[in-house]
Amino acid sequence: MDKVLDRIWRFFSSVKLAIVLIISIVATAIIGTVIQQGLPVETYVRHYGASTYRLLHFFDLFDMYHSWWFELLLILFIVNVTVCTLERLPAIFKMVSKPKLKIPMEKINAFKERQTVSYGGRKEALIASLVDRLKESYRRPVHTSSEEGDFIYLEKGRIARFGPYVTHLSLIIIFIGVLVGSFLGFDAYVNLSPGDATDIVRTTRGNQDLTLPFTIKCNDFHIEFYDSGIPKAYKSDLSLLRDNRQIARKVIDVNQPLTYRGITIYQASYGQAGASDFSIVLTSSNDGEEDLSLARNQLFPLKGDISIAVLDYSRNYQGFGPTILVGVYKGQKLQSTSIYLEKYPDFHGAEKIEGYGIRFIKAHESYYTGLQVAKDPGAPYVAGGAIVLIIGLLMSFFSYRRRVWLFIPEKFDGTFTVAGVADRNKYSFEFEFEKLVGSIREICSPTVEGKDTVPPSPSDKGTKDGRR
Amino acid sequence: MVHAGSMINTLLLSIATFVYVGSMFFYLFGLVFKKKFLDAAGFAVFVGAFLIETAGLIARWVESYHLQYGHIPITNLYESLIFLSWTIALTYIIVDLRYKIRKLGFPISLAAFVFMAYASFSPSVSSRIEPLVPALKSNWLIFHVVTSFFGYGAFAMAFGASIFYLISDWYTKHTNGKVLSYLPSVRVLDDISYKLIIVGEVLLAIGIVTGAAWADYAWGRYWSWDPKETWSLITFLIYVVYIHLRYSWGWHGRAAAIFAIVGFLFVLFTYLGVNLVLSGLHSYGST
Ligand code: HEM
Numbered sequence: 001m002d003k004v005l006d007r008i009w010r011f012f013s014s015v016k017l018a019i020v021l022i023i024s025i026v027a028t029a030i031i032g033t034v035i036q037q038g039l040p041v042e043t044y045v046r047h048y049g050a051s052t053y054r055l056l057h058f059f060d061l062f063d064m065y066h067s068w069w070f071e072l073l074l075i076l077f078i079v080n081v082t083v084c085t086l087e088r089l090p091a092i093f094k095m096v097s098k099p100k101l102k103i104p105m106e107k108i109n110a111f112k113e114r115q116t117v118s119y120g121g122r123k124e125a126l127i128a129s130l131v132d133r134l135k136e137s138y139r140r141p142v143h144t145s146s147e148e149g150d151f152i153y154l155e156k157g158r159i160a161r162f163g164p165y166v167t168h169l170s171l172i173i174i175f176i177g178v179l180v181g182s183f184l185g186f187d188a189y190v191n192l193s194p195g196d197a198t199d200i201v202r203t204t205r206g207n208q209d210l211t212l213p214f215t216i217k218c219n220d221f222h223i224e225f226y227d228s229g230i231p232k233a234y235k236s237d238l239s240l241l242r243d244n245r246q247i248a249r250k251v252i253d254v255n256q257p258l259t260y261r262g263i264t265i266y267q268a269s270y271g272q273a274g275a276s277d278f279s280i281v282l283t284s285s286n287d288g289e290e291d292l293s294l295a296r297n298q299l300f301p302l303k304g305d306i307s308i309a310v311l312d313y314s315r316n317y318q319g320f321g322p323t324i325l326v327g328v329y330k331g332q333k334l335q336s337t338s339i340y341l342e343k344y345p346d347f348h349g350a351e352k353i354e355g356y357g358i359r360f361i362k363a364h365e366s367y368y369t370g371l372q373v374a375k376d377p378g379a380p381y382v383a384g385g386a387i388v389l390i391i392g393l394l395m396s397f398f399s400y401r402r403r404v405w406l407f408i409p410e411k412f413d414g415t416f417t418v419a420g421v422a423d424r425n426k427y428s429f430e431f432e433f434e435k436l437v438g439s440i441r442e443i444c445s446p447t448v449e450g451k452d453t454v455p456p457s458p459s460d461k462g463t464k465d466g467r468r
Numbered sequence: 469m470v471h472a473g474s475m476i477n478t479l480l481l482s483i484a485t486f487v488y489v490g491s492m493f494f495y496l497f498g499l500v501f502k503k504k505f506l507d508a509a510g511f512a513v514f515v516g517a518f519l520i521e522t523a524g525l526i527a528r529w530v531e532s533y534h535l536q537y538g539h540i541p542i543t544n545l546y547e548s549l550i551f552l553s554w555t556i557a558l559t560y561i562i563v564d565l566r567y568k569i570r571k572l573g574f575p576i577s578l579a580a581f582v583f584m585a586y587a588s589f590s591p592s593v594s595s596r597i598e599p600l601v602p603a604l605k606s607n608w609l610i611f612h613v614v615t616s617f618f619g620y621g622a623f624a625m626a627f628g629a630s631i632f633y634l635i636s637d638w639y640t641k642h643t644n645g646k647v648l649s650y651l652p653s654v655r656v657l658d659d660i661s662y663k664l665i666i667v668g669e670v671l672l673a674i675g676i677v678t679g680a681a682w683a684d685y686a687w688g689r690y691w692s693w694d695p696k697e698t699w700s701l702i703t704f705l706i707y708v709v710y711i712h713l714r715y716s717w718g719w720h721g722r723a724a725a726i727f728a729i730v731g732f733l734f735v736l737f738t739y740l741g742v743n744l745v746l747s748g749l750h751s752y753g754s755t
Binding site for chain 2: 015018019022023025026029030032033037065164187254255257264266268372373374376379382383386387389390393394397424425427428
């Protein structure tokens with residue numbers, strides 16, 4: 001049994017698995033953007049044909065991101081990150097809290113960054129001045145000694161070592177937030193005309209009725225347009241009622257929702273409700289002017305069996321602003337149509353119907369407001385996780401851990417070794433290492449001003465061989 | 469409708485487009501004739517083009533206030549193409565000041581020019597300053613778009629450095645070890661490409677997070693698998709794979725360069741492909 005668990009654990013702690021999972025998630029996520037998600041069944045059947053539809057439906061490809069197999073991929077991925085992180089974290093803690101202050105000579109000789117420095121004086125003086133002077137650029141040089149010799153250990157960028165773990169932890173936090181949200185939250189919508197009230201909303205996924213702990217009343221809805229007909233702003237004046245008492249009221253706007261006890265109501269959309277009314281002035285030489293208010297498609301008798309009706313309306317017809325299309329009927333038969341512009345009354349002003357002139361004054365459109373009603377108790381976790389994610393990435397990337405050992409052999413013969421290694425950014429480290437060695441040589445030179453420090457021995461160059 | 473004021477920004481931006489072409493030729497001659505002063509001239513002209521472009525963007529921003537729309541000029545395809553070339557240019561100038569890789573100026577000025585020219589001359593891209601739909605009126609918009617685009621800029625630079633890597637690497641292979649002296653060494657190119665990718669990755673992460681925060685704030689849903697969202701996540705994950713291959717398995721050099729080039733195709737698709745090929749919420753899809 002332990003063996004099985006062990007193997008499962010090993011399986012999930014592999015970075016290979018991570019790469020396979022991420023690539024699978026990427027590949028399947030792409031499918032979900034190519035096949036449009038969540039359209040009505042008929043649309044798919046028309047587009048793909050019935051048998052292809054059935055096949056794609058079988059694999060949940062029309063609601064892919066919620067399919068069991070996609071969710072399974074995400075779960076495997078999270079288990080993978082968790083196991084990976086737990087597996088390595090203890091070693092990291094140990095590595096960071098108990099750094100290797102001494103390392104054996106064979107290891108030192110294997111480092112790419114390695115140089116020999118000469119010093120004319122006594123060993124004790126060398127160690128003392130090195131420890132003292134290196135404090136300037138390394139926080140805490142640590143001096144230890146063994147029978148082989150003395151070591152001075154230098155380290156920078158320790159925090160970067162925790163970066164990946166903070167990053168991975170953030171993914172786990174985000175995942176918990178998503179889970180909390182999907183079990184304890186909901187996402188629904190409702191459309192209300194001004195004056196309407198309801199406590200029943202429809203869930204976005206699943207299309208089921210949901211009863212809220214309060215009633216939403218739409219007191220008013222207001223929409224404004226730019227000249228081009230694009231909506232400029234839409235706002236709903238909402239009241240929340242419980243037992244016929246108002247418990248909250250707010251005018252919500254697209255980026256300004258109303259939140260009550262964890263349930264938030266957002267201005268999501270709007271739509272046109274029912275027939276709009278159109279104000280029209282009818283002019284004739286005999287009767288003078290007459291104000292009319294017509295609903296869409298409502299026939300208005302003009303004279304004899306001739307009548308007119310507003311058939312269509314455009315908020316911005318070819319850049320000319322609000323425009324109506326008026327049809328002229330003889331009995332029930334449409335004879336002709338013509339357009340009337342609100343802003344340019346003379347455009348068709350000359351065109352008379354049976355001696356009547358028509359002037360289009362204004363359209364009164366009635367709208368309903370589209371509200372989204374959502375509750376997501378997981379969102380704060382997701383937000384916190386996102387912040388931790390960014391911090392983790394910054395920790396990982398904008399620093400890197402590098403360690404340097406100075407080894408002064410027990411039988412000091414005037415030379416000692418400097419060797420270093422970086423976890424990442426090997427290339428930048430090369431320059432940093434050169435600079436460090438330069439300053440060490442300076443510390444070791446007899447006079448600080450003296451430019452002629454001891455030239456590097458041929459063996460220094462040897463370390464550069466075998467480098468790509 | 470043509471407003472008298474709207475001429476200034478488009479004029480400046482057109483001038484910038486041509487000045488980018490000028491710098492591109494200097495850089496090109498610099499590559500061909502291997503003369504340092506040509507590269508220096510290329511860089512000077514490039515910075516000039518960048519400053520004119522900056523002035524054009526500011527003019528456009530100011531003019532949008534005159535039209536009473538008042539919004540940052542990054543809200544439709546035209547503006548976003550201009551802004552993308554601007555972020556690529558700025559990223560390049562910063563990287564050049566730090567690492568002195570003049571030679572990268574050629575592909576970068578070419579890219580800056582191509583995006584500008586596509587914005588200016590493609591008949592399907594309108595340069596009109598348009599009003600914002602209500603959903604886009606939010607300060608999150610600025611954060612979200614600026615961080616995402618600088619991420620794209622960094623990935624674009626990594627792409628350029630990786631192409632140079634492959635050229636240089638190929639040359640060395642086929643000439644028995646000679647190096648292309650006018651390009652930075654392959655190690656520098658590899659290192660720069662990697663550093664730009666991690667900068668891009670952090671910026672992209674911030675871009676995704678601010679986008680999600682904004683969506684939550686405006687619609688109560690931080691994630692809805694909208695194609696643009698999904699593709700930026702995909703791009704993020706592609707570079708997560710890159711980072712792990714590099715860190716855990718020591719991928720570098722040619723393999724990493726090829727990966728960076730392929731990765732940039734994902735960036736391009738996220739930026740343009742999604743809007744041109746797929747459909748979704750993001751505004752500059754309909755031109
Ligand atoms: C979206 C998902 C992920 C992100 C954003 C992420 C991020 C990171 C980052 C930033 C690093 C540091 C790399 C460097 O310093 O160059 C890293 C390292 C690492 N990641 Fe991930 N990672 C993710 C998924 C995974 C998964 C699923 C695994 C599971 C095996 C994993 C395993 C590792 C390991 C083993 C390291 C090296 C850690 C070390 O050496 O201390 N990562 N990751």
